[in-house]
Amino acid sequence: MNSATNSLEPEIASNFDAEKIRADFPILKLKIDGKPLVYLDNAASSQMPQQVIDRLVRYQTTQHANINRAVHYLSEVATMEYHNARCKLQQFVNAREDREVIFTSGTTDSINLVMHGYGRKFIKAGDEIILTTLEHHSNIVPWQMLANEKGAKIRVVPVNGKGELEVNEYEKLFNERTKFVGLIHVSNALGTINPIKHMIDFAHQHGVPVLIDGAQAAPHIVIDVQALDCDFYAFSAHKLCGPTGVGILYGKAALLESMQPFKGGGDMIASVTFEETLYNTIPHKFEAGTPPIAAAIGFGAAIDYLTAIGIEPIAAYELSLLNYATECLNDIPGLTIIGTAEEKTAVLSFTLDGIHPHDIGTILNQDGIAIRTGHHCAQPVMQRFNVPATSRASFAFYNKKTEVDALVSGIKNVQKVFL
């Protein structure tokens, strides 16, 4: 898939009308301290186009009620729109059935659902869970909590100097105690795209289920959960031009059915007496309480917006931005790019000799440039590369080359301040 994207790149990238797309995003017109906003923190959260904002307004002004509960008009409309949003997500990841898509509050919530629903039921003392050095804390901490509770063990896949997973080492970690694999699709700290298809197949040869953290992949790579054959796939709306507070967990129906619920409450039950509760069918079993209805519908609208442009053209355009930015940053003396994998999304993590990332971030902010500085919730990655923190510029399809130029002159200005 990536090589196909690469070969399409020159043609699509030149046809891509970033100016027209930018007009959809009202926030991009903002001025920060009199300077035009240059928003390069898209890996943390992306911005919302007017189409999605309008959808939220339409829902809230003409369609809102609680779902699944009442027979009145608004409740029926809201229930239907919420269901439509689920179906849009189903298509987006190419799930076999809509009930395999569970709305959660985001990637973190999705992973915790799997830890509680699957992990606490099936993982026992002495079992081993494989994670990678590239994981975001949200795919580390829940498994550590489980391992501590159960007396299970976490094994970690190392990365090489370019920030690529050492797949040979991954394969060597498998044994009869291996019971689960948690794998980040795209590294938020470095942008590395991992060879997850191969890694999933390998785990399945050992009968081990695999959870993919797709928070950084879904905005940039076409996801086909059937082709990948992953057991779980998680991501958040707010990195896909949607609202905060919602995300999904895709899970294979049979697995979801075998799992215990994560949260107890309304909507997740079939019947309740004080003696016992019968749980509802999936996906409802995992959606206790009133869900983020408006946000889920906004998520659906964001998916419509992105698929109308096309994830592949988006990826090709972003790759052209990445290549340009990599070239420009490599020309800056004293700058080191961390994460130089062959397959990358448009993320540039870097350090500047003698200058702390937080000072870089604060001074760039003065020019209206928004980047992320720190450990990016991926401290094991920082430890691997022996840095306490990095500065990270992450690009979206609404960024343009002149913004890369602004970043470059901003970085040179930082160096001047500290000369």
Next chain:
Amino acid sequence: MHTNSLYQEVILDHNRKPRNYGKLDHANHQAVGHNPLCGDRLDITLQLENDQITDIAFQGESCAICKASASMMTAAVKGKSRLDAETLIHEFRELATGKLDTTHPHHLGRLTVFSGIRDLPTRVKCAILPWHTLHAALNSVASTSTEANHDSAHAVSSKS
């Protein structure tokens, strides 16, 4: 506020040539300060004799704001009594969080170059970390953090 007014020459100078940088061999008080939000770490060693700070040093991995704050702090408290140091700690914290009324008498002197930090909430902790750590050292607390509560999840993640 304009950030230029924060990265003033005084701060840049202390960042370039930090005063009292290193570790005292003969320290009788010390503490390590952490800012878990950014991974910064600061060691403070000091010699306290008859309630007077006769010598002090710091070292660590940190941003310019934190380093300059530590450098200027060590210069300011060296030779001072424990009580005077605690007064400065209190006043500096008030200054950094925008609570100090600078029109009233205070003892901060040139340390007021950090007043601009109050407009950058994400950076306030960088400036405060050295003071926090000094307070811990003076009170014989070996390790401190800008995020006071260490819950068990912290413990879990720091174990492996």
